[in-house]
């Protein structure tokens with residue numbers, strides 16, 4: 001296979017403390033890469049360490065698009081020029097290879113890293129719009145790195161494609177972005193997706209969970225000040241999950257911190273106060289809903305879309 005010549009346009013490396021289920025420290029490096037002429041994407045590696053200092057996992061985060069048509073009002077990719085640009089399976093593979101080799105060339109625990117290798121499609125791009133490309137790129141990655149495990153993120157632009165994701169080998173997580181349980185409100189965030197329907201999404205999530213009984217489900221709920229950061233909205237979300245007979249023991253709600261991008265600032269979107277996160281987590285726990293906080297209290301400038309929006313011509 002001919003690989004594209006990748007050029008690094010920007011990069012940022014840093015170390016941060018987190019408090020997740022499985023790991024407490026992250027050492028990460030994010031790149032803005034020119035994959036081919038006119039096609040720019042963000043990709044990262046993250047080494048996650050447990051409390052005892054041992055490696056929990058080594059995660060590669062990939063983009064599947066350079067510009068995504070969903071145009072979420074806080075996404076860094078939304079500030080780029082107006083034509084959606086999708087990567088091919090080969091370009092996604094090249095990106096994975098590039099980022100992994102960047103780490104491996106300086107590491108002395110290569111075997112351990114490869115054993116704990118997670119490939120996350122959590123970067124720029126709505127995966128359900130190009131499900132076949134994602135599946136093909138996974139095949140290419142698995143051929144070269146057979147120990148890889150996979151995480152897929154989607155906001156459900158094409159919910160009937162979830163079924164395809166159910167057959168991904170070694171799929172660890174399906175992460176579904178839900179920012180509001182009411183379609184009319186959710187569309188204020190997903191401005192490029194006019195047909196958003198949470199009921200259709202949850203119906204297809206149910207089918208996915210029946211077909212793939214092992215993957216864990218994460219609902220990525222980015223808390224936005226005065227938009228979705230109240231108990232009534234979360235109560236409605238829980239009601240919708242229950243109405244769709246979803247197995248809640250496999251689902252966790254991830255209350256995520258918003259990281260500012262050029263677009264979120266332009267749209268005046270803000271995080272709620274830190275106390276809100278703790279209060280809403282307690283609220284969910286009281287309802288016996290699995291949940292956790294994700295992110296850092298300070299803006300760490302290494303989250304999806306933060307680097308690319310400052311570095312690419314608009």
Ligand code: SF4
Nearest residue numbers: 068071072075124125
């Ligand atoms: S947040 Fe995800 S779905 Fe939304 S515009 Fe960005 S890449 Fe697309």
